[in-house]
Amino acid sequence: MTAVPHRAQPLPDAPLAQALAADLDAADFRSQPLRRLWGEEADDAVGRGLREPILRALGGRDDVLPTLGRLWVLGMPQPHDAVERALPQLGVDGAVSLGLARVDGGDVHPEALIRPQSFVDADGVGEWWIASDLDEIALGASLPADHVLGVGGASRTLAELVIPVPIGRALDLGTGCGIQALLVSRHAGRVVATDISARALAYAELNALLNGVHNIEFRLGSLFEPVAGESFDLIVSNPPFVITPRASGVPEYEYRDGGLVGDALVEEFLRSAPAHLAAGGIAQLLGNWESRGGARGLDRVRSWIGDDLDAWVIQREELTPLGYAELWIRDGGTLPRDAEFTRLLTAWLDDFAERDVTAVGFGYILLRRPPANHDVLRRFETVSQPVSNLGLALGAGLAAHDVLAEGIPARLTVAPDVTEARHLMPGEDDPSVIELRQGGGFGRTIGVDSALAGFVGACDGELSVAQIAAALADLFDVPLADLWADVEPRIRQLVLDGVLLPAGE
Numbered sequence: 001m002t003a004v005p006h007r008a009q010p011l012p013d014a015p016l017a018q019a020l021a022a023d024l025d026a027a028d029f030r031s032q033p034l035r036r037l038w039g040e041e042a043d044d045a046v047g048r049g050l051r052e053p054i055l056r057a058l059g060g061r062d063d064v065l066p067t068l069g070r071l072w073v074l075g076m077p078q079p080h081d082a083v084e085r086a087l088p089q090l091g092v093d094g095a096v097s098l099g100l101a102r103v104d105g106g107d108v109h110p111e112a113l114i115r116p117q118s119f120v121d122a123d124g125v126g127e128w129w130i131a132s133d134l135d136e137i138a139l140g141a142s143l144p145a146d147h148v149l150g151v152g153g154a155s156r157t158l159a160e161l162v163i164p165v166p167i168g169r170a171l172d173l174g175t176g177c178g179i180q181a182l183l184v185s186r187h188a189g190r191v192v193a194t195d196i197s198a199r200a201l202a203y204a205e206l207n208a209l210l211n212g213v214h215n216i217e218f219r220l221g222s223l224f225e226p227v228a229g230e231s232f233d234l235i236v237s238n239p240p241f242v243i244t245p246r247a248s249g250v251p252e253y254e255y256r257d258g259g260l261v262g263d264a265l266v267e268e269f270l271r272s273a274p275a276h277l278a279a280g281g282i283a284q285l286l287g288n289w290e291s292r293g294g295a296r297g298l299d300r301v302r303s304w305i306g307d308d309l310d311a312w313v314i315q316r317e318e319l320t321p322l323g324y325a326e327l328w329i330r331d332g333g334t335l336p337r338d339a340e341f342t343r344l345l346t347a348w349l350d351d352f353a354e355r356d357v358t359a360v361g362f363g364y365i366l367l368r369r370p371p372a373n374h375d376v377l378r379r380f381e382t383v384s385q386p387v388s389n390l391g392l393a394l395g396a397g398l399a400a401h402d403v404l405a406e407g408i409p410a411r412l413t414v415a416p417d418v419t420e421a422r423h424l425m426p427g428e429d430d431p432s433v434i435e436l437r438q439g440g441g442f443g444r445t446i447g448v449d450s451a452l453a454g455f456v457g458a459c460d461g462e463l464s465v466a467q468i469a470a471a472l473a474d475l476f477d478v479p480l481a482d483l484w485a486d487v488e489p490r491i492r493q494l495v496l497d498g499v500l501l502p503a504g505e
């Protein structure tokens with residue numbers, strides 16, 4: 001691909017941003033109207049880099065919504081007169097001043113993408129307008145090193161992970177286009193958003209202005225340097241964690257590469273974040289970690305986290321060095337057919353071999369500064385099955401851990417999304433396998449025996465835990481102390497996993 005020409009710097013100007021917001025609102029420039037305009041199949045196709053289905057659906061229409069859709073959703077030049085009609089308050093000159101467009105002859109060329117981004121949280125359904133840099137399709141070139149990414153899969157994943165509770169002060173470290181800061185601002189009194197990229201901060205501030213959000217402060221700097229000496233109730237981060245060779249000629253994309261060797265950026269974050277957590281404060285982030293030199297990735301992560309902190313680390317997938325290298329080389333726009341693909345692949349594989357890396361894990365990390373005199377939570381697990389509503393599930397897991405600090409609750413009920421499956425061999429009366437299955441959250445499938453299944457089945461909130469245990473001891477004709485020693489740790493785990501809830505919840 002060709003080199004990227006000089007690009008405009010976004011300008012976070014409040015009056016101009018308000019004028020643009022008014023024009024976008026008047027045009028009904030939102031997700032559902034756009035999907036209706038060009039159809040669901042075409043809308044899904046643009047996420048795969050395909051413009052043609054949308055262009056075919058729009059045909060020659062030059063009214064307001066098609067014009068803005070081509071200009072800022074697809075990143076295509078549009079006639080000056082059509083854009084001027086579509087932006088009656090901002091005007092083409094205002095779009096140029098904001099760094100979102102340029103004029104070349106009779107056409108207006110986009111300098112950025114603007115795409116509606118829907119969200120759902122505890123307060124309801126909403127939508128932001130999110131401006132970001134032009135993608136590879138719009139540029140017709142590989143991404144520049146200072147590219148500012150829009151809302152991608154990782155951003156949506158982190159947004160789902162954040163525990164939705166009201167807080168005072170929050171930090172979005174490595175804010176990028178600002179989507180996490182915007183989402184957190186809905187339940188935080190004040191948000192500080194930082195980034196090492198001045199270009200990213202300009203987009204983030206513009207997006208805050210565009211969406212009428214005024215409780216976010218933007219600061220330039222690396223990792224925790226911009227907030228030295230400060231503490232927060234919540235720290236969220238989708239940091240530039242991608243493991244990139246420190247070799248000549250390998251692109252260093254600011255949005256994904258923190259400039260350190262291997263997984264050192266995630267390690268530095270985990271070692272530094274606790275100093276910035278208020279009492280009860282939580283840090284949540286995405287990250288990569290290496291298995292190297294015979295040490296498992298999750299064990300290496302465990303060694304980076306202080307023993308005085310609650311830690312819940314969930315590995316979602318693990319790739320070989322080859323699979324990881326190919327993934328991120330393609331992400332930068334270089335394909336196997338390109339001449340430089342082999343050179344980049346060699347650099348990645350040499351880098352992994354030098355550190356004896358055998359696999360790279362990806363997942364979610366949650367830290368919490370626990371209450372005083374509180375047993376810490378230590379969960380390091382691999383969860384590969386489909387998951388949902390993870391913010392709520394993580395919050396419930398922390399709450400269950402806190403409840404268990406006082407012992408197993410006197411009465412328990414079965415969570416409403418839990419079902420039981422029994423597997424029997426033909427001709428047999430007793431099941432060979434009994435499983436409890438969660439319908440939401442972590443979607444766990446938990447094998448249980450007859451005693452534990454009987455206990456769970458009797459948890460209706462009316463009978464006490466002690467009553468159920470005594471009845472099971474009689475039923476199985478075993479001493480109560482022996483039965484309790486067997487099932488008690490497994491009951492605790494079912495409470496921690498959200499299968500059993502304290503009665504009344």
